[in-house]
Amino acid sequence: MAQVRTEKDLLGEKQIPADAYYGVQTLRALENFQVSGVKTNFYPDYVKAYAIVKLAAARANGEVGRMKKDRLAAIEKACQAVMDGKYHDQFLTDLYQGGAGTSANMNANEVLANIALEMMGKKKGEYQYIEPHDDLNMGQSTNDVYPTAIHIALILHNDKVMKEAQLLAQSFHKKGDQFNHLLKMGRTEGQDAVPMTLGQEFHAFGYQLDAAIDAMRKSEAYLYEVNMGATAIGTGLTATPGYAEKCSAQLAKITGKPIHTSKDLIAATSSMQAFVMYSSSIKNLAVTLSKISSDLIFLATGPRTGIFEINLPALQPGSSIMPGKVNPVMPELMNQICFKAIGNDVTVTFASQDGLLQLNAYEPVVAVAIMESQALFYKSMPLFRKNCIDGITANEKVMQKYIERSVGIVTALNPVLGYEKTTELAKEALEKDKGILELIREKKLLTEDQIKKLLDPAAMTGQQKK
Template sequence: MNKGQFLVPLVIILLFFEGAFPQATRTEKDLLGEKQIPADAYYGVQTARALENFQVSGMLTKFYPDYVKAYAMVKMAAARANTDVGRMSKEKLSAIEKACQAVIDGKYHDQFLVDLYQGGAGTSANMNANEVLANVALEMKGNKKGEYTIIEPHDDLNMGQSTNDVYPTTIHVALILHNDKVVKEAKELAAAFHKKGDAYAKTLKMGRTEGQDAVPMTVGQEFHGFANQIEGAIDALVKSEAYLYEINMGATAIGTGITASPGYAEKCATRLAEITGKPMTLSKDLIAATSSMQAFVMYSAAIKNLAVTLSKISKDLIFLASGPRTGIFEINLPPLQPGSSIMPGKVNPVMPELMNGVCYKVMGNDATVAIASADGLLQLNAYEPFVAVAIMESQGLFFKTIPIFRKQCIEGITINEKVLQNYMNRSVGIVTALNPVLGYDKTTELAKEALQSGKGILELIREKKLLTEQQIKDLLDPVKLTSPTGPTKLQE
């Protein structure tokens, strides 16, 4: 018997024994009855039901590590607050803290398996966290998974809580953690544009409005302009993060605080601030905070603003690099890959295109946030999971795409000085700078003649001996030509 003939019966035998010895399970129950849970699973019965009910997107909680960590931070804060008010024993707190810290450190994330798209206002996600943390704590204490008489997912991990305060608070924390990453990458992108601006600070070019020649500027000014637009968007992100600091822990079901102990809500906010290192505060109106999505709407608007900014810049780069032979070809984008399966030599602006596509998705996500936030009914918004998914996806797309865009595109941009100089020589736009020197009527005549003859403004000035070469040189001085006040007088 050769090797291949031997493997066939071996596979059959293995399949037979796999069926003969089913996976070990443990029995858990909820209000719907008993259910078999894989013995090695840290999740429990409610998570198992969610895994059956919400097989939607394939995007699982574990795919966003900061979101998983946020659950552990919130549960740790809640356990400490319950201990502060005398409701939880220090022994249980110790076990829960260790379990939460393990998740914060990146362990057990493979057990957070609920699809991000779910009904129930996030109940399945909250119970997934409660069950996993309870079983991790049990195992760390030397007990078996499922021994809930010792540490229970509802009574202990959800003590004084409801999905309706845990879920939005967790999302707030997750968005804050993500925002740090988005801001960091956006700052580095702005710095890359500033660096290009410094490199080309004295290189003249024609500015354009509505696609038409306008007035001279420097390439440096253009790139610094891109950087400052991004920094404006960063400022909005930082300011909008403040809306996420306000939380509704202690609100429980609708904001009345039922099942929460006196003083717990305030303690929980304080504890969460300590754990996250962020100035988390308790909302002054827990009913309003539980029913409203204002914080999400405000932050989503800021992330959309970044998308609008980056999309505008990306389109500008595509336009500036267009051609190369039949476009304006002022800049060169790094060639990254062949651009066509049929046209030899074609190289496409793939990185600005990628950034544009990401920005379109982020803008669409903001629309989802607006619609879902507006459709909340009375004291709770059941569509919070869809708001959360939309914003987290936008953040994730940005902090993953922006560094690629920076490294693969912006840092490698070069300019075509001969092209820029040719445009400067031929552009009619330079006449605006001559207004204070030659007067509006004369410059209007020059512009008209240039357009009719196809000659450049400087060419006509030389032909008509309107200015000396020294005066032309002074006129084209980048500092004088592009300063806010502009040239007012030329040397005689």
């Protein structure tokens, strides 16, 4: 028979596996919320964030003279162990849970308390020495610990997501340099427009990503403001004066980020604005990457009856029935990630608007939504970069053919021939299936020198020296 220990709470006694670091409230959560199968430890940064918050709180309580030195020392060691990646298998609560995150907070309190007890030479469950509520939750409430832990987790992972996004943007810029000499037709509303270079097109992809990354960096600042010290609703009941500011200072020291206490703890406890703002920047990244992915799919259509200006790397056979078909699987994957992230942002919006009065009980689904989006982008962007963008090649002859056949270059002749004349040329070229240059030469409207000057690639694409 498996060894157990007995723990009790408000509702009665429970048998806990003797080797478990979690306690009775975690066990109740495991019984109540078996929903998604996705546990807190699915996101290592989330577990680490709890340890960071509890470490900062313990040190702050020590500074204000409330926590005993021997208990503080043991709690510090326990938190550091979790921050180093140990004991993550004990953070078991389902990410979906009622109670505004109470189960997740108590899971952290119980695990850290029992780790600390062992470090003091005591047994698990000997809470007379270190107690999950009185010591690990000292001067705290789930209502300030839980959102702060989510803030910290998102900050930690945002650095990783932005790094991958930057590498992807750099890949687009490298392709932009590689393709900068290749003239092609630009298109607006799916129709031929005016010439550009393939390099300009890829640099534009890169700059769009640069802007999305900048928005993520700026929105991270909203997460720096935390409500530690708010306790239940923002009034600070049970927290020692001076604790809140010291806790934020400790968070800043541990993370290396400018974490600070909110100016209004009641507002910070009831409002989800920080999550809404940050989630919006993730959605913006999704919209940007989805648009780019769709453009790449369009540019690679073919090979015989599509645009076919670029080749995407062939990664796998594309059809179980059509021989020789190869599909744009990486842009398709990225599009699906983007669709999911956009949907997650909608979830954040609905959950954020629906919290009642002094607390939003739907923070768990907000945490799930944003962390999932971060994780999906973190894992998919390097695949997109390595398996797609880095291997793209250009079909120069195809692009040259389109340039020669397009009526779009007629726009460059407006300054000399006038809008009315060039419109007639465009119409005639389409009706007779001829190129613009072919008609100009037939009608002797311009000399070869004039044609060369007006249709100079650098001039047409805005790259002439000034």
